[in-house]
Amino acid sequence: MRISQLLLPTEREAPADAQALSHVLGVRAGLVRQLGAGLWTWLPAGWRVHSKITQIIREEIDAIGGQEMLMPVIQPRELWAKTGRDGIDELFSLSDRKGSDLVLAMTHEEAVTFHVSQVVRSYRDLPLILYHFQTKARDEPRPRAGVLRTREFIMKDSYSFDRDQDGLEHSYQLHIQAYDRIFERCGLEWYRVEADVGVMGGSGAHEYMAPCPAGENEVALAPGYATNVEVASATPPPADLPARLDAPAEVETPGAKTIEQVGAALSLPPSALLKAFPVVTDSGRAVMAVVRGDHRVNEFKLRAVLGEQFHPASEEQISDLIGPPGFIGPVATELDVLLDLAVAEQPGGWVCGANRPDLHLLGVEPGRDFDFEAADIRSVEAGDLVDGQPIRIETAIEVGNIFKLGTRYSEPLGAVFLDQDGCEQPIVMGSYGIGPARIAAAAIEQNADEAGIAWPRAIAPWQVELVVLGKPGTAERDAAESLYAELQDAGVDVLFDDRDAGPGEKFTDAELLGCPLRLTIGKRSLESGSLEAQARRGQVELAAVKLGDGTVAAVRELLTTLP
RNA sequence: CGGGGAGUGGCGCAGUCUGGUAGCGCACCCGGCUGGGGGCCGGGCGGUCGCAGGUUCAAAUCCUGUCUCCCCGACCA
Numbered sequence A: 001m002r003i004s005q006l007l008l009p010t011e012r013e014a015p016a017d018a019q020a021l022s023h024v025l026g027v028r029a030g031l032v033r034q035l036g037a038g039l040w041t042w043l044p045a046g047w048r049v050h051s052k053i054t055q056i057i058r059e060e061i062d063a064i065g066g067q068e069m070l071m072p073v074i075q076p077r078e079l080w081a082k083t084g085r086d087g088i089d090e091l092f093s094l095s096d097r098k099g100s101d102l103v104l105a106m107t108h109e110e111a112v113t114f115h116v117s118q119v120v121r122s123y124r125d126l127p128l129i130l131y132h133f134q135t136k137a138r139d140e141p142r143p144r145a146g147v148l149r150t151r152e153f154i155m156k157d158s159y160s161f162d163r164d165q166d167g168l169e170h171s172y173q174l175h176i177q178a179y180d181r182i183f184e185r186c187g188l189e190w191y192r193v194e195a196d197v198g199v200m201g202g203s204g205a206h207e208y209m210a211p212c213p214a215g216e217n218e219v220a221l222a223p224g225y226a227t228n229v230e231v232a233s234a235t236p237p238p239a240d241l242p243a244r245l246d247a248p249a250e251v252e253t254p255g256a257k258t259i260e261q262v263g264a265a266l267s268l269p270p271s272a273l274l275k276a277f278p279v280v281t282d283s284g285r286a287v288m289a290v291v292r293g294d295h296r297v298n299e300f301k302l303r304a305v306l307g308e309q310f311h312p313a314s315e316e317q318i319s320d321l322i323g324p325p326g327f328i329g330p331v332a333t334e335l336d337v338l339l340d341l342a343v344a345e346q347p348g349g350w351v352c353g354a355n356r357p358d359l360h361l362l363g364v365e366p367g368r369d370f371d372f373e374a375a376d377i378r379s380v381e382a383g384d385l386v387d388g389q390p391i392r393i394e395t396a397i398e399v400g401n402i403f404k405l406g407t408r409y410s411e412p413l414g415a416v417f418l419d420q421d422g423c424e425q426p427i428v429m430g431s432y433g434i435g436p437a438r439i440a441a442a443a444i445e446q447n448a449d450e451a452g453i454a455w456p457r458a459i460a461p462w463q464v465e466l467v468v469l470g471k472p473g474t475a476e477r478d479a480a481e482s483l484y485a486e487l488q489d490a491g492v493d494v495l496f497d498d499r500d501a502g503p504g505e506k507f508t509d510a511e512l513l514g515c516p517l518r519l520t521i522g523k524r525s526l527e528s529g530s531l532e533a534q535a536r537r538g539q540v541e542l543a544a545v546k547l548g549d550g551t552v553a554a555v556r557e558l559l560t561t562l563p
Numbered sequence B: 001c002g003g004g005g006a007g008u009g010g011c012g013c014a015g016u017c018u019g020g021u022a023g024c025g026c027a028c029c030c031g032g033c034u035g036g037g038g039g040c041c042g043g044g045c046g047g048u049c050g051c052a053g054g055u056u057c058a059a060a061u062c063c064u065g066u067c068u069c070c071c072c073g074a075c076c077a
Helices: A021-028 A044-063 A077-082 A109-119 A165-185 A259-266 A299-306 A315-321 A436-447 A475-489 A503-513 A523-527 A551-560
Strands: A032-036 A039-042 A074-076 A092-095 A101-104 A128-137 A152-162 A191-194 A204-211 A217-222 A225-228 A249-252 A274-281 A286-292 A310-312 A336-340 A350-353 A359-364 A373-375 A392-406 A416-418 A424-426 A428-434 A464-468 A494-497 A517-521 A530-535 A542-546
Touching (some): A039 A044, A044 A128, A044 A165, A044 A436, A074 A077, A109 A152, A165 A428, A191 A217, A204 A225, A259 A359, A274 A350, A299 A336, A494 A503, A530 A551
Antiparallel strands (some): A074 A101, A191 A204, A217 A225, A217 A392, A249 A359, A274 A310, A350 A359, A416 A424, A530 A542
16 A cells, blocks of 8 residues: 555644543544544544454454354344343434334344344254454443544454353353454453453353553452452451450541541541441442441442442431431441441451541441441452452453353343253353454553554554655665565555655654554665665664565565564 | 533634734645755645624624533443
């Protein structure tokens, strides 16, 4: 491809509103452009990256027996009513000219299960792995960070259909193999972490996380341990507690409403305090969640323990049900107390609100002074221990997920088969997603430098950018033209900067776009009968390659050494 | 949904407080010079100032409404 004929709108300056690096560089390098909030166009160079990623995914899903197909984005709302997902806020809804209710699919469990339910009759028809690359539409409340969270995006989603749980385990393991290979081939730094299964249940889930600053997720990591902080558990360093008392003692804490203020007023560390977090569930139950003062309530864990969705109690509810906000605690309250394990498992006297204005209690002991149910309801912190090893926490982009669905969709949609004994059984399903756009964004984030993007070779828009210096009609131009033709004939994936522009502009654009290998032909190199080869990153800095019969072979050889 | 910010040429911005011919840099077009890191000179094109009402002799500027976009939070099956 010649840059003179390519739509590659590079920008010297970043879009004013861009924050994330992948957003800034994606726009500056001419890969993507925004059409509206969360709506992004892939320009030719960006689409090449996207296509290379989808091809890698296709090869690896094919390799585990996946069968590619294609299902519509526009779907009958009725289908979604059957699985109870028609009430989701993110679901785009529309109707046609006849008034029929339609939705834009956010995923394709309903559609694929509908078809499988019609076609699969016998255990002999199973197992199956079906997949497609298709646009997903989600009315996100807040799209952000360029292509990282959009309202319309392409996803590879595959679905496994098995006779039983063992079959699902096998399909799940196959996907782990394929996914590990996909992210490795794409050149990402990645982790496979244990994930939350959500309110809809399911028997297991993992997420693939690519660490980078723009990520929306946090993962807890230790040697041999990788888990989404949403579900991570670890042992905290013990709290620094004062001497125990025979009974709780009131202490005046005027105006001290926060953990910090109370700790300062009493000269105690935050860990000696109890933090009360009253919540009201969707069914109307009020519960007081209690964690250590230096810990935070984990809403995913709490939701799992409560078994339903909840929201924090309002100030009015706290005043009505418990006491003055800022001075509440688990002693002598009407509410059920859910006590975090970190507190429940460490004997001693704690400090908590007295449920009266400007008063706290010292020496409060769970069990002696209040009844409780114990559960792990806190978020892990950096430095907590797993198997004796301290964990660290990194932000990351979720680039893929795998999920054991079970019969969540097969039952409402009647996807059943007859087993060997002639008994009707629900098909056991799994679903597996990957966002190619997020892989591209993560690759940018993980590999960029001050000059721009530095693509991993496997997903670069072009393997080689050939830069010619000097004005049209010169010997440099002739040499570059013939090398370009030779590289193309040899099947090398090459972008040719043949523009009538200065060297500064060409080099700067090349570094911004980030192809792994840059070849330069100019007067200087030509005089020595060679061209210059420069790696965008990695060990090969700058090398001279002789121009002649062996040039193409030498370039190919050089490419294989690049990351 | 809550909080904050922004809409002026393709991009980045000034002008708005204090109403009076719509500006700057880059990009773009033409000519010339230059040719190994966004170079130089000259000449040009391009904007209903997000939209709709209102006030006024006069509105980018003041008032009312509305739309859009961004950031933080909530949310994220």
